[in-house]
Amino acid sequence: MDLHTMTQSLVTLAEDNLAFFSSQGPGETARRLSGVFAGVREQALGLEPTLGRLLSVAHLFDLDAETPANGYRSLVHTARCCLAHLLHKSRYVASNRRSIFFRTSHNLAELEAYLAALTQLRALAYYAQRLLTTNQPGRLFFEGDEGLIADFLREYVTLHKGCFYGRCLGFQFTPAIRPFLQTISIGLVSFGEHYKRNETGLSVTASSLFTSGRFAIDPELRGAEFERITQNLDVHFWKAFWNITEIEVLSSLANMASVTVRVSRLLSLPPEAFEMPLTSDPKLTVTISPALAHTGPGPVLVRLISYDLREGQDSGELSSLAKSEGPRSLELRPRPQQAPRSRSLVVHIHGGGFVAQTSKSHEPYLKSWAQELGAPILSIDYSLAPEAPFPRALEECFYAYCWAVKHCALLGSTGERICLAGDSAGGNLCFTVSLRAAAYGVRVPDGIMAAYPATMLQSTASPSRLLSLMDPLLPLSVLSKCVSAYAGGETEDHSDSDQKALGMMGLVRRDTALLFRDLRLGASSWLNSFLELSRHKSHTNSVPMAGE
Known part of the structure; x- marks a missing residue:
């Protein structure tokens, strides 16, 4: 149903319901229902022209003809969803308002709630139109x-x-x-x-x-x-709330329900500078220094996850970096004693708004990735804000990434394909780590899987x-x-x-589990396709972005 038809249908139903409830006497409920439908009519008629103008120019902001999506389209879609719900509810009221089973209070509460939402959406559409007319042509x-x-x-x-x-x-x-x-x-x-x-x-x-x-x-x-x-x-509240999954009881339950892997080790990378070869001339090197911002040199914690025990992962050199987490640091299960090194490596950077969570929160789906991809995963536990603001997290992630590239043999990988993966704040850090690697002249990742990354932080x-x-x-x-x-x-x-x-x-809750399962499977599928891509080709120095 097009926007004009939807609006006219809603206005007609609102006027019909308004007339009915206005004739029901001076009762409070009838008065409120009359007021709701009067408001629905007013807001719908006022919103339609604005949405029509936004729709008429929305195509100018699409990435290309095959990608009809941008903020203006999303705003119109959201308003249409609200109008559609009010249309459905208005039809229901018109059909059942005389029934003895009509739940007056419930329907009134829902109508009032969606009218309030429609009123706010009209205000947002007004501001969107103001942005459109004030901004430079073609700029979002x-x-x-x-x-x-x-x-x-x-x-x-x-x-x-x-x-x-x-x-x-x-x-x-x-x-x-x-x-x-x-x-x-x-x-x-x-x-x-x-x-x-x-x-x-x-x-x-x-x-x-x-x-x-x-x-x-x-x-x-x-x-x-x-x-x-x-x-x-404040931000400390959100840090505490998002860290709920770090509570031992909840993390233990999540790990009990997740895939069992052979290796899950927390490593502490010492703050020692090392040399990395330049991609332009491997005979030349550049010094990779440990993170220094705000608190000075300090170790960086990383978590190595591997479904199979691979060559290098049980070496004395890697064991010397291990940080004890109790019996779950090295999980044993009857499988072949040692698998060869994987051709691929995934370096993961977790999300959490730069202020919360660690690799522990993300470990359950990383275990599934390790199984499905057949590749080891190194997840970085960077320092969190506000105690450690920018650029501390970037410095630590870049240091850990370079360490992983240099020591991929210890991690159970030949390093032929290296992918950065991260969500939200982690997606931001994936991009900035790649940019810093390019600036240093060292190997950049062969690909990035960034889920809903934070890329525009200005107000x-x-x-x-x-x-x-x-x-x-x-x-x-x-x-x-x-x-x-x-x-x-x-x-x-x-x-x-x-x-x-x-x-x-x-x-x-079942729905929560299903949502996270779908997110995990979608990201895992992309990573698997990426790591298979050009498996027999040599890597290049380009940094393909997710979705390209």
Whole structure:
């Protein structure tokens, strides 16, 4: 259904429902339903022209004819999803409003929630149109008058965002993902209620379960609390929340359900400079120094994961770098004693907004990758912000990458194909490590697998940034806190920043497991295709990006 037809159908149904409920007397419920449908008619009629103008020029911002996607298209799509839901609900009301089984309060609450969302989407569409008319032709990111960006940020603070995190949470996505998003949001607001409280043991579990149930049955309360948390709590809260998966109990459960590998070893790379050959002339070398920023030289922790025990991985030289993690450092299982070195190596850099998580959080899917790819994986545990802001993480990742290239034989690989892989902040570090390798003149990775990488960290207005208003996982306010911490702008005193992660989340929901499985399989499939590509060709010095 095209936009005009959808809008006209919605307006017709809204007027019909408005007339019906206006004739039902002075009751509060009838008055509110009349007000809702009057508002739906007004917002739909006001939104259609703006969306039409955005659609008329959206094709100018596509990457190419085969890739019809950009922030303007996404904003229009989101608004259409909201209009479609209101159209469906209005039809239902028109057909069932006289029935004795009509759930008046439930339908009223849903209509009010989606009307609030539509109102905010109309405001976003207005700002998108303003960006379009003010920006240089063909530019997605605004460049020019800083006053417009400041105005946008001020208006962003005044917009009502809670409506997108309650009853309407994830309406713009496929229905299959909504239970997962609800699990995350309920866990987040429950966690927020117990943040910084001195609770331990069973009391945390009991209180969190109670709180989770309250937010599960009251989506409006959940939305309001979600907005309060995302707007007001500092980066240390998000560090604690995202590190929930680092808790020993949860990480143990995740590892129990994951693939069993022969090698999972935490290594500590000593802060010692070494020489690397130049790709232009291998007879010449360049010195790779350890990370120095902020805290001076220090070891870099990396985790080696390999499905099979391969040549070099049980060497005395590698064992001397091992950092004890108990009995799980070297997992044994009846398999051939030693496999030959793999032709490939994956160097992994985890995500977490530059402020949270380690390779331990990502180990379960990395084990699956190691099995499916038949290649060892080295995951880097870089120092985290705000304690270690830029460029510490970049320096450590570059040092570890160069060490892996130089010592790939110890890691169980011949190094014929080396791929960098990372998500979010890790994707950013994959790109910057590659750029630094090119600048140093040393071997660059043969490919990069970057999942939703952070590549534009400036506070520049764009249509996609407008959509971050309703992002269920990383709203703009949270992203700005992480970027500020990474850039060294987090200056608050947090003497009690060692709070323990309080509250519990239902992380074993079926939908959550399915989502992470699909993400893992998709990335693994790309990596497998990449490592197979040109298996019998010599490597080059180019850096192909994911999706090219």
